[in-house]
Amino acid sequence: MTIGRIDTHAHLIPDFYRLRLLKHGIVASGGFPFPPWTPDLAINFMDDYGIQAQLVCLSEPGVTFVSPAERPALAREVNDYCSDVLIGQYGTRFGAYAVLPMPDAETSATEARRALTEGGLDGVVLQSSYDGLYLGDPSLRPLLEELDRLGAWVFVHPSAPPADAKPPGALPDFLYEFTFDTTRAVANLVLSGDLRRFPNIRWQLAHAGGTIPFVEDRLESLGRKTALRSEIAERVRNAAHLRRGDVRGLIAGLYYDTALAPSAMQMGGVLGVSTMSHIVFGSDWPFASLVYSGGGDPQPDLDDTFSSAKRARVDAGNALEQFPRLAKRLKAAGIS
Amino acid sequence: MTFTRREVLASGAAAGAGLAIGRVPRAQGKKRRAHRLDAHGHFLPDLWRQAAGDQFNGYPLPSWSRKAALRFMRRHRIQKQLVSLPDPSLSVVAAHERSALAVACNDAAADLVSSNSHRFAALATLALTDSATALAELTRSLDTLGLSGVSLPTSVDGTSLGDPSFQPVLAALNSRAAFVQLHPVPLADADKPEQLELPDGLIENAFEPVRAVEALIVAQAFTSYPNIRWCMAHGGGTVPYLAWRMAVLDQVSGLGNLLPILKGLTYDTALASGPGSIATMRALVPLEQIALGTDWPMTGRRRPDGHPQRRLRQSLTRAELRSVDRNLKRLLPSIA
Numbered sequence: 171m172t173i174g175r176i177d178t179h180a181h182l183i184p185d186f187y188r189l190r191l192l193k194h195g196i197v198a199s200g201g202f203p204f205p206p207w208t209p210d211l212a213i214n215f216m217d218d219y220g221i222q223a224q225l226v227c228l229s230e231p232g233v234t235f236v237s238p239a240e241r242p243a244l245a246r247e248v249n250d251y252c253s254d255v256l257i258g259q260y261g262t263r264f265g266a267y268a269v270l271p272m273p274d275a276e277t278s279a280t281e282a283r284r285a286l287t288e289g290g291l292d293g294v295v296l297q298s299s300y301d302g303l304y305l306g307d308p309s310l311r312p313l314l315e316e317l318d319r320l321g322a323w324v325f326v327h328p329s330a331p332p333a334d335a336k337p338p339g340a341l342p343d344f345l346y347e348f349t350f351d352t353t354r355a356v357a358n359l360v361l362s363g364d365l366r367r368f369p370n371i372r373w374q375l376a377h378a379g380g381t382i383p384f385v386e387d388r389l390e391s392l393g394r395k396t397a398l399r400s401e402i403a404e405r406v407r408n409a410a411h412l413r414r415g416d417v418r419g420l421i422a423g424l425y426y427d428t429a430l431a432p433s434a435m436q437m438g439g440v441l442g443v444s445t446m447s448h449i450v451f452g453s454d455w456p457f458a459s460l461v462y463s464g465g466g467d468p469q470p471d472l473d474d475t476f477s478s479a480k481r482a483r484v485d486a487g488n489a490l491e492q493f494p495r496l497a498k499r500l501k502a503a504g505i506s
Numbered sequence: 507m508t509f510t511r512r513e514v515l516a517s518g519a520a521a522g523a524g525l526a527i528g529r530v531p532r533a534q535g536k537k538r539r540a541h542r543l544d545a546h547g548h549f550l551p552d553l554w555r556q557a558a559g560d561q562f563n564g565y566p567l568p569s570w571s572r573k574a575a576l577r578f579m580r581r582h583r584i585q586k587q588l589v590s591l592p593d594p595s596l597s598v599v600a601a602h603e604r605s606a607l608a609v610a611c612n613d614a615a616a617d618l619v620s621s622n623s624h625r626f627a628a629l630a631t632l633a634l635t636d637s638a639t640a641l642a643e644l645t646r647s648l649d650t651l652g653l654s655g656v657s658l659p660t661s662v663d664g665t666s667l668g669d670p671s672f673q674p675v676l677a678a679l680n681s682r683a684a685f686v687q688l689h690p691v692p693l694a695d696a697d698k699p700e701q702l703e704l705p706d707g708l709i710e711n712a713f714e715p716v717r718a719v720e721a722l723i724v725a726q727a728f729t730s731y732p733n734i735r736w737c738m739a740h741g742g743g744t745v746p747y748l749a750w751r752m753a754v755l756d757q758v759s760g761l762g763n764l765l766p767i768l769k770g771l772t773y774d775t776a777l778a779s780g781p782g783s784i785a786t787m788r789a790l791v792p793l794e795q796i797a798l799g800t801d802w803p804m805t806g807r808r809r810p811d812g813h814p815q816r817r818l819r820q821s822l823t824r825a826e827l828r829s830v831d832r833n834l835k836r837l838l839p840s841i842a
Contacts (some may be wrong), residue, residue, distance in 0.1 A: 258542070302701050337664055337697040345755050346748055351746075357709050358702055383726045383782035385712050387817065391782060391805070419607035433750030434789035440603060442782035442821070460758045471750070 173505060174220035175468070176489035176496070179325075179376055179429040179452025182226040182266075184251050190244065191235065199229045200330055200343025205456040209256060215455055218465035218495055222486070226256065227267035227295035229457065230329040234272060234300060235303060240504035241271035245281050253289040262503045265292040265496040267325045273300040274310060278471065279316035286320055292493050293323030293374075298355035302335055306358030311367075318368035323492060325374045328352045344457070349470070352380030354426070360389055363421045370478065372492065373424045374450065378431035383439035390417045402441055424493075427452030427486065430461070432469035437476070451490045518811070531812040540585040542814070543834040544775040546739055546799030547587040549575070551614035553823070554591060557607065558598040567592075568803040572618060578802055579625060582814040586842055588834065589615070590629040590657035592804055593691055593707065597663070604633035607790055608643055609691055616651040627841055629687055637674045644678055654838060655685030657736070660718035668721025680731035685838050689739040690714035712777075715743030716752070723756065723783070728767045734770045735837050737797065741778025746790045772837045774799030775815055775830065784821035793826055797833040 179322045183204055197203055212224060233244040245268070252266035267286035270278035285291045294317065296305060303309070305326065317324055328348035330336070336347060352375055367371075375382060382389075422444045427439070429452035440449055453468055462468055476484055490497045500506065550558075550570040579587055596604040596616055608631050615628035625721060630647035631642040647653045656679060660667055667688075679686055690711035696749055698710050715738060722728060745752075745768060753765040773787050776799035787796050800814045813819060818827055835841050 184660035246710070251513070267811075282798055302699055304699070304702055307701070331699045334696060336701045337666075337693060337717065338665070339717065345759075346713075346716050346720070349744075349748060349751070350716075353709060353712075355697065356701060381712065381747045382740070383746035384744050384778065384786055385709060388708055388712065388777055424629075430751050430754070435746055435786045436751075438789040439782045439783035440748055442780065442785035461754055480677065481582045 173222045173484045173486045173490065173500065175222060177216070177224040177450050177453045177488050177495070178220045178374060178409070178450045179327075179427045180212070180224035180226045180455050181207070181229045181457060182212075182252070182256070183228075183456075184248070184255075186251075187228070187244075187248060188222055194235050196231065196235055199346055199457065200328070200344035202344045202457055205459060209260055209457055211261070211456070215264060215453075215459075215462070216269055218454075218457065219462065219468040220466075221453070221468070222291060222500065223265060223294055224453075224455070225265040225267060225489075225493065226252070226497070227325060227327065228269045229327065230297050230336055231270050232272065232295070232297060234297075238271075238274065241274070242277045243283060245269050245271045247286075249281070249285040249289055249291060251391050252291055253285075255273070256451055257290060257499075261499045262505060265493055267291065267293040267295040267323070270294055270296070270313070272296065273303050273310065275311070275313040278313045280302075280311065281324065283320065284320060293325055294323045294480070295327050298326055298351040298362040298380075299329050299331065301332055304358045306353040306360075306362035306364050308362070311364070311455040314364055314368045316370065318370045321372075323372045323374065326352060326355055327376045327377070328355075328380065335338045349377055349380035352376055353385060356390055356421075357379070357385075360417055365423075366416065368409075375426055376426055376452070377429050377454070378426045378436040378440055378449075379424065383426075383436075383443045384423050386418070386443045391422065397477050422448070425450055425488075427474065428469060429454035430458055434471070434474040435475075437472065441475070446476070447481060447488055449484045450492075451485045518524060519723055526737060539584040540579065541828075542584040542793035542798055542831040543648060544550060544581065544584050544587040544800050544802070544814075545737060545774040545797040545834040545838075546636075547575070547589040548592045549589040549615065550592060550803075551609050551611055551618075551627075552600065553614065554607070558592075558594060562725035563779075570803050572621065574768060574803070575579055576622070577627060578814075581811055582800075584800075584814065586627060587800075588627045588629065588687075588688065588838070588841065589618070589803075590687060591631050592763055593689070593711070595631055595657075595659055595689075595691060596633055596648055597691065601663070605636060605639045605643070608633045609646075611641065612647050612653065612834070615653060619652070624824050627654040629653060629655050629685075631657060632675065633670055634659075635663050635676060637671065640675050641678055646673065648682065648684070654840060655687065657687045657689050659689060659691040660714040661691060661693075662771055664694055666716045668723075670725070673725070673727075676731050676734070680733045683733040683735060685735045685737065687737045687739055688742075690716060690718075690743060712740065712743040715740070715745050717749055719745055719764075720756075722754065723764055725763055735840075736769055737834075737837055738773045739799065740766075740776050740801070741773045741783050741787055742771070746773065746786045749790055763779040771795065773831070774834075775818065777802035777805070779817045779821075780818070781821045783817065794833055794836055796830050797837065798831050804814055 256264035330343035459486045630653045
């Protein structure tokens, strides 16, 4: 049996978590109502679209909506659900990225280690920002140190700035504000030096990087010895670490998922700044379920960019190289 | 055998032979005529500069003079530059002073153009909050001053361009089939994340055109005013990268199909000349709809001689580059 697709961008909404959200009056993520979810519903979706396995994670708000004291326990509960139920009982259909009790770096580092080493999860998910605190912030360095030690796969999933930190607008965040926030997080990770400081972390960017390939020109200007850079040096600490060509290399080394991003514009943009081996299939199911109907090929637009051989790499091959535990489980079950 | 002067020149032998016939002919291939059309330059008239102060967007304001601009154009073989006021535009003064500032700046633009009409063209600035005054100034700018079109901001004091209050101006622009540059403006501190170490204009203004386009879609402005010749500054910010996402999600939200509209616009290459941006734009529009834009002097970097945007050479053949260099003329035939 050939592995059709590995879905690197999918979400879980277990019942106990949904109830907890409801208790706090939360019914939507980024303005999009939480859709139905069960392992069986996910498996049905996967079967309809030739997806062998999904690597699932919580969308925003993660576990940030409970009090800081409660976050570690809720994170553990979700991650244990992933290892015991999803991986434990449906190991050839699911992997998972651990949620962490952010933005506390120390407790998050502890849970990351636990979930990845004892829990057998495949990576961690981090939001682009936590109530205005962006990845790349110095306070998060202890966490990144741990993730670097673990050689972890880190999925950067968007959140949105709080209402008082964006223009007033009628349209919900998930439409495009999400993509801006992913972009801000990556820009901050570049500028702060964290991408260079922690080279063993493998970063997956949701939705083909938000808008990163299109603004790479702007970020790259930071890396050149230019009047521009010296002008902003006062505002930017640690600007000295940016050297010519550095920024381009850092952007090229990230991973870009295809969720809501399979078009020739987005894939062409990624190929302009990185390579095909850095592109991994993602569905954003169940939040993006409106764009999936009927079954078959979940992203036929990918054919505008990729030959069928390259498509196979994007759909499954590239991911399988990055997730050895999942690959091992599939091999053990005779699926390859 | 004797030759007439005309015969020698016609044969092209004069240059090679170094014959002095009247004027010394130019060496072949060393000094080609300036041919590039810059769709996106800026001018900083003294009276505006006095109002603006020393910095904008987190950067010191660059210096500008007509002589410096001509030097820049000579160095990069730019035949003509289409200029407008820089980003903060009229918001460098209080609201009640903006109409007067607009008049003064448009007069300064007309002076610049008439001082050297082979080298400069200019876009008018309008104080949009007062429709009646803006309409009068639009008429004066285009009919009396002979300016080439208008530069519109993505928002005014936080109110998006799609707001009903701006419809009379859009209607007037439509009835004139005016050339309109859509240019982002800095956001108020309250309308963007503050904790980032990023200079305001580096990333944030890449998002504003997306918000403006969405607002114009909701207002049905593109379909109501189809004669406006839009030129999207900075490659449209991030519009081309998000085009598919916007189209799909807008469609499921009942906002109709946005893609044909975006495919009909022209995009300039200012801050969008990298291989990622170019690949994305080319997947959206034909090459003819991508126009050279330098954003000079706002990017504040002295470039080596040759093409003002060297990164374009990574993505385009020489013939394609020559096309981009002159594509402004397709949207604005009066430019040259």
